[in-house]
Amino acid sequence: xxxxxxxxxxxxxxxxxxxxxxxxxxxxxxxxxxxxxxxxxxxxxxxxxxxxxxxxxxxxxxxxxxxxxxxxxxxxxxxxxxxxxxxxxxxxxxxxxxxxxxxxxxxxxxxxxxxxxxxxxxxxxxxxxxxxxxxxxxxxxxxxxxxxxxxxxxxxxxxxxxxxxxxxxxxxxxxxxxxxxxxxxxxxxxxxxxxxxxxxxxxxxxxxxxxxxxxxxxxxxxxxxxxxxxxxxxxxxxxxxxxxxxxxxxxxxxxxxxxxxxxxxxxxxxxxxxx
Amino acid sequence: xxxxxxxxxxxxxxxxxxxxxxxxxxxxxxxxxxxxxxxxxxxxxxxxxxxxxxxxxxxxxxxxxxxxxxxxxxxxxxxxxxxxxxxxxxxxxxxxxxxxxxxxxxxxxxxxxxxxxxxxxxxxxxxxxxxxxxxxxxxxxxxxxxxxxxxxxxxxxxxxxxxxxxxxxxxxxxxxxxxxxxxxxxxxxxxxxxxxxxxxxxxxxxxxxxxxxxxxxxxxxxxxxxxxxxxxxxxxxxxxxxxxxxxxxxxxxxxxxxxxxxxxxxxxxxxxxxxxxxxxxxxxxxxxxxxxxxxxxxxxxxxxxxxxxxxxxxxxxxxxxxxxx
Numbered sequence: 001x002x003x004x005x006x007x008x009x010x011x012x013x014x015x016x017x018x019x020x021x022x023x024x025x026x027x028x029x030x031x032x033x034x035x036x037x038x039x040x041x042x043x044x045x046x047x048x049x050x051x052x053x054x055x056x057x058x059x060x061x062x063x064x065x066x067x068x069x070x071x072x073x074x075x076x077x078x079x080x081x082x083x084x085x086x087x088x089x090x091x092x093x094x095x096x097x098x099x100x101x102x103x104x105x106x107x108x109x110x111x112x113x114x115x116x117x118x119x120x121x122x123x124x125x126x127x128x129x130x131x132x133x134x135x136x137x138x139x140x141x142x143x144x145x146x147x148x149x150x151x152x153x154x155x156x157x158x159x160x161x162x163x164x165x166x167x168x169x170x171x172x173x174x175x176x177x178x179x180x181x182x183x184x185x186x187x188x189x190x191x192x193x194x195x196x197x198x199x200x201x202x203x204x205x206x207x208x209x210x211x212x213x214x215x216x217x218x219x220x221x222x223x224x225x226x227x228x229x230x231x232x233x234x235x236x237x238x239x240x241x242x243x244x245x246x247x248x249x250x251x252x253x254x255x256x257x258x259x260x261x262x263x264x265x266x267x268x269x270x271x272x273x274x275x
Numbered sequence: 276x277x278x279x280x281x282x283x284x285x286x287x288x289x290x291x292x293x294x295x296x297x298x299x300x301x302x303x304x305x306x307x308x309x310x311x312x313x314x315x316x317x318x319x320x321x322x323x324x325x326x327x328x329x330x331x332x333x334x335x336x337x338x339x340x341x342x343x344x345x346x347x348x349x350x351x352x353x354x355x356x357x358x359x360x361x362x363x364x365x366x367x368x369x370x371x372x373x374x375x376x377x378x379x380x381x382x383x384x385x386x387x388x389x390x391x392x393x394x395x396x397x398x399x400x401x402x403x404x405x406x407x408x409x410x411x412x413x414x415x416x417x418x419x420x421x422x423x424x425x426x427x428x429x430x431x432x433x434x435x436x437x438x439x440x441x442x443x444x445x446x447x448x449x450x451x452x453x454x455x456x457x458x459x460x461x462x463x464x465x466x467x468x469x470x471x472x473x474x475x476x477x478x479x480x481x482x483x484x485x486x487x488x489x490x491x492x493x494x495x496x497x498x499x500x501x502x503x504x505x506x507x508x509x510x511x512x513x514x515x516x517x518x519x520x521x522x523x524x525x526x527x528x529x530x531x532x533x534x535x536x537x538x539x540x541x542x543x544x545x546x547x548x549x550x551x552x553x554x555x556x557x558x559x560x561x562x563x564x565x566x567x568x569x570x571x572x573x574x575x576x577x578x579x580x581x582x583x584x585x586x587x588x589x590x591x592x593x594x595x596x597x598x599x600x
Contacts (some may be wrong), residue, residue: 013370013445016399021366024396031393032384112380114346116397116445117366275307275347 021118025126026133028109033134040134044141051083052076052149055206071208073153073237080151081160081236082205084142085167085228091138092168093175093196095131097188100179103127104272114273124176124269128262131172132165139164146236154238163235166254167228171196173261180268204229227253295358297322297449297480298343302352305338312338314504315352322448325471325481329491329586330501331596336484337377339501340453343482345369357448370398373442377453377484379434381426381441388413388422391441398445405444412440416470432463439470450474452483456490468493488586500586502594512586519592520584521546523562527569527576528554537574544568549591558588 016024033040060075071078103110103123113123139161146152175191182188202212203225209217220226227250234240240247298320305313313335320326328336341347343356345365354361356368382390388409395405413419416436421429429437435455442450455471456464471494475481485491491498492512500508500515508515525545529537534555541548545557545565555576559565562581569576590596 012367014399015366015370020399021397024393027396028382028393031389032382035384107382107384108378108380109382111346111376112382112394112441113397115344115369115374115376115380116394117370117399118397119366273346275341 015117018119018122021122022126022129024118025113025123026130028113029127029130041137041141044138045145047087048083048142048145051087052080052145052151055079055083056149056151076149077151077153077237078233079206080146080149081157081232082229084139084146084160084236085164085232086200086203086205086225087142088135088139088164088168089171089225089228090196090200092131092135092172093191095134096172096175097179097191098185100127100176101182101185101188104180105183110269110273120270120273121266123273124180124265128169128173128176128265131176132169135168135172136161136165139168151236153236156238156240157236160232160235163228163231163251163254166251166258167224167232170224170228170254170257170261173258173265175261177261177264177268180265180272199223199225204233224254224257227251295322296320296355297357298326298482299355300339300353303339303342303349303354304351305335305342305347306350311504313342316499316501316504316506318499318506318509320449320480320482322480323478324496325475325483325494327482327491327495327498328484328501329486329488329495329498329590330484331486334501335504336501337453340451340482340484344372344374344451370445371448373445373447373450375435375438375442375450375452375455377457379438381434381437383425383427385426386423387418387426387429387437390426390437391444394441395444400444408444408446409440412443415443416440417466430463432459432466435459435463435467436470439467443474447479449480449482452481454484454486456485456487464490488590491586498586500590500593502590502596507593508589515586515589516584518589520588521558522560522584523558524582524584524588525557525559525562525565525569526554526578526580526582527557527566527574528578529576533575540572540574541569544572547592556588556591558584 056076056079060079063075110123114120142164143157143161146157178191179188202216203209203220203223205225209220209226212220231240231247231250231254234243234247296319298318300316300318302315302317303313304311304315316335316339318326328339330336338347342349342354342361345356345361345368348362357371359368361368382393385393391409391412392402392405395408396402400408410419410422413422416439418433418437418440421433426434426437439455452471456467459467468490471481475494481494483494495512497511498509498515499506508519510518531553534550537555541555541557545559547558549556549558557565557569566579566581
């Protein structure tokens with residue numbers, strides 16, 4: 001090995017393109033993921049297996065016996081695509097809280113990145129890009145688990161994977177923007193307790209929202225999870241063609257949440273890092 | 276090892292027009308809402324020099340460093356770094372500087388070597404080149420045998436050295452070190468100083484902040500003293516001591532009751548007399564003579580120490596306060 005000589009370039013170093021700089025953040029996250037990927041993949045399989053066994057097979061057999069014909073399909077087939085969207089939402093929300101806090105406060109890795117040619121917005125985009133990859137993996141594994149349960153009715157279910165990712169990002173982007181304003185993790189509990197958990201239960205994942213009291217139904221429509229669940233379900237059951245306008249509305253709502261969330265993210269990352 | 280006396284610096288003031296400054300600040304100001312952190316300061320840093328900001332906590336040193344490092348927008352005034360405008364050319368400037376922040380920003384979830392490697396990638400190095408430089412730099416900061424260890428169990432001094440190594444991965448023209456040895460034990464401090472001294476000898480321009488006068492004396496060719504967001508003096512350590520203090524200082528510690536009762540017995544013993552809460556300082560060119568004179572006047576301090584003036588004395592003279600409070 002040669003000794004470090006303190007050599008310095010004689011010409012100005014070339015600067016990466018914005019896309020290349022964003023990809024470095026992604027690469028960093030990938031390095032971190034190498035440490036935990038086994039456990040993470042294991043959980044991604046285990047969680048849908050347990051849920052589909054307990055709720056889909058166990059509870060589902062009762063629902064189907066008790067005149068579940070109201071749903072048009074076995075309860076398992078109704079539940080699985082909804083759970084797909086909801087599970088991805090949960091992972092995405094987690095990825096948008098604690099890892100963001102780590103970047104700003106615990107390891108301060110975002111501050112370290114900002115001392116390089118990276119701009120705050122590039123750091124935000126790289127982080128969100130990584131989150132998208134993580135949750136796509138969760139969604140893909142979920143669909144894989146659905147196969148042996150016989151919960152797949154249409155090849156369109158493949159499209160439910162990116163729709164689940166969009167559902168996750170509709171949560172991850174605004175939550176990451178909020179996390180970028182926080183100095184401690186204390187308030188993250190509120191997000192999960194009063195946001196994610198109620199949505200998980202009442203956005204059409206386990207039962208159609210028209211079963212909710214009338215005043216709650218409009219609230220469900222305003223949340224991205226309702227639209228993600230509905231779209232994933234219509235793709236998995238192959239019914240999306242019957243009402244393509246509804247499908248486009250669901251997609252539009254998800255994209256609108258992501259656009260607004262991403263914008264907030266860029267603003268908050270810049271505010272936090274460029275004080 | 277580093278010499279125990281300050282290195283005399285060439286007078287940069289006259290060189291200013293000849294050599295283009297690496298950093299040039301005019302009326303540089305930083306405000307956070309109503310609070311003014313940096314109030315119209317002016318300075319130039321020439322290539323190859325070690326330039327220091329000396330001052331107590333809250334003097335505005337870190338805010339200044341963050342503006343130079345292009346991570347904090349300038350509120351008012353003028354700042355050029357490497358001939359460029361931080362607001363417009365932030366990424367280009369940052370590509371050529373190395374930053375050692377006040378608090379470590381090492382990735383504690385990665386290994387020592389991966390910390391350097393990924394940082395090299397942020398500067399656009401290929402993976403191979405980033406690895407090559409990482410290994411060289413770990414050798415330079417004497418951390419080769421910890422290359423594959425996690426960062427967390429490293430000692431404070433090792434983490435600091437790793438931060439120094441990381442800041443060099445892009446072969447910077449300019450290094451910014453914010454309180455590089457704060458919180459380190461004496462041995463670890465000397466190890467960091469030694470590495471910085473070597474960097475300086477290799478022609479790397481160092482800009483550092485410190486509230487340790489010994490650090491400023493050891494490392495800085497030239498420094499500015501900051502207090503309450505302003506620069507109150509500028510020069511080499513030796514110049515500052517000559518200008519604002521005497522050659523020697525006689526420190527006398529009295530029983531607190533005795534010190535409180537002291538009247539005009541101290542007058543005329545030295546060029547200048549400072550009464551601190553816990554001791555009396557006599558500023559004079561001959562400390563021994565002052566101690567003898569005090570004894571002849573019947574003063575019986577519990578301890579007497581004659582020493583050379585330091586930047587601490589300069590700071591005390593300029594601000595009426597100690598550096599570390």
